[in-house]
Amino acid sequence: MLQLSVDKTLNALxxxxxxxxxxxxxxxxxxxxxxxxxxxxxxxxxSKHIKVLEDAGLLSRRREGRTHYLSFDPGxxxxxxxxxxxxxxxxxxxxxxxxxxxxxxxxxxxGREDDD
Amino acid sequence: MLQLSVDKTLNALxxxxxxxxxxxxxxxxxxxxxxxxxxxxxxxxxSKHIKVLEDAGLLSRRREGRTHYLSFDPGxxxxxxxxxxxxxxxxxxxxxxxxxxxxxxxxxxxGREDDD
DNA sequence: TATATATTCAACTTGAAAGTTGAATATTGG
DNA sequence: CCAATATTCAACTTTCAAGTTGAATATATA
Numbered sequence: 295m296l297q298l299s300v301d302k303t304l305n306a307l308x309x310x311x312x313x314x315x316x317x318x319x320x321x322x323x324x325x326x327x328x329x330x331x332x333x334x335x336x337x338x339x340x341s342k343h344i345k346v347l348e349d350a351g352l353l354s355r356r357r358e359g360r361t362h363y364l365s366f367d368p369g370x371x372x373x374x375x376x377x378x379x380x381x382x383x384x385x386x387x388x389x390x391x392x393x394x395x396x397x398x399x400x401x402x403x404x405g406r407e408d409d410d
Numbered sequence: 411m412l413q414l415s416v417d418k419t420l421n422a423l424x425x426x427x428x429x430x431x432x433x434x435x436x437x438x439x440x441x442x443x444x445x446x447x448x449x450x451x452x453x454x455x456x457s458k459h460i461k462v463l464e465d466a467g468l469l470s471r472r473r474e475g476r477t478h479y480l481s482f483d484p485g486x487x488x489x490x491x492x493x494x495x496x497x498x499x500x501x502x503x504x505x506x507x508x509x510x511x512x513x514x515x516x517x518x519x520x521g522r523e524d525d526d
Numbered sequence: 527t528a529t530a531t532a533t534t535c536a537a538c539t540t541g542a543a544a545g546t547t548g549a550a551t552a553t554t555g556g
Numbered sequence: 557c558c559a560a561t562a563t564t565c566a567a568c569t570t571t572c573a574a575g576t577t578g579a580a581t582a583t584a585t586a
Contacts, residue, residue: 301426308424309544310417313493320500326563339545341564346543360553360562368501371494377429378487378494384436385484425574442533455575457534462573476532476583528586535580543572550565556558 298351300373306350307374311335312343316352316366323356323365414467416489422466423490427451428459432468432482439472439481 306312315329330340344364347353352370356363422428431445446456460480463469468486472479 300429304420304424304429307493308420311544313416313420316497317500320497320504322504327561335544336546337563338547338565342544345564360551362563366501368498371498374490375494377423378491381432381436382484382487384433385482388436388438427574443531451574452576453533454535454577458574461534476581478533529584530586531582531584533580533582535578537577537579539576540574541572542574544570546569547567548565549567550563552561552563554559554561556560 298370298373300377302350303352303370303373304377306346306352309343309346311340312347315340315343315347319353319364319366323363326362326364329364414486414489416493418466419468419486419489420493422462422468425459425462427456428463431456431459431463435469435480435482439479442478442480445480 307316311333314333318324318329318332326341326344327337329344330337333340344353347370348355348364350370352367353364354367356365427449430449434440434445434448442457442460443453445460446453449456460469463486464471464480466486468483469480470483472481
């Protein structure tokens with residue numbers, strides 16, 4: 295089974311060539327050679343980048359004879375999105391707790407001045 | 411000025427140690443030494459990771475004498491979020507266009523059989 | 527002032543990733 | 557079958573980031 299992980303996803307996305315490949319595929323599926331064409335590197339190098347993206351679940355491959363068609367698989371972005379959203383959410387929660395504490399403090403100062 | 415970029419952001423997030431540091435800081439600001447403590451590597455190595463996160467705008471630093479307090483800056487995630495969302499959006503747009511084309515085809519078949 | 531503490535700087539080593547080149551595999555067309 | 561096309565595999569080189577160690581800087585404290 296294809297093992298999706300935030301590690302593989304973010305690692306795949308961290309390379310500018312690989313992000314460019316994903317952007318190229320927004321126009322629809324392309325052959326390996328077509329993907330490679332605009333890049334200043336060998337076909338082999340691009341083929342390797344494609345493999346990294348595929349292993350991360352960001353691309354899927356359809357074979358038609360000797361030709362391989364690659365297309366972007368947006369679901370592959372999910373691990374990255376989830377990590378980022380969870381991180382933001384935890385932060386907000388922390389911030390909310392702080393705000394609550396401040397409000398509680400306020401209440402103490404206004405409503406219980408007769409204390410001690 | 412601190413130059414935020416998707417490249418720096420995703421590169422910073424691609425390392426598991428650095429993601430762990432961000433997660434540690436969800437509990438609030440910590441000293442460099444405290445951040446380093448749970449990691450199986452030298453203080454220096456962690457200090458470098460902190461610098462990478464800081465350069466990417468993901469952490470901010472407050473100095474109090476010889477002690478440096480680091481805290482998570484959620485705004486630093488924005489370039490990553492924006493790239494991902496834009497990529498998803500372009501994909502959806504493409505998909506919508508395809509759907510529209512299919513519907514238009516349908517309309518042709520049902521409503522204009524007297525054509526040609 | 528001397529010493530301990532907190533952190534960074536600088537130089538170095540190392541391992542992995544990115545790139546290259548040439549051969550291998552598979553498929554299509556003459 | 558033979559040649560051309562599309563892609564990957566394998567071996568190699570090179571670049572670069574991650575890690576180490578030891579020294580430097582800055583601040584606190586006895």
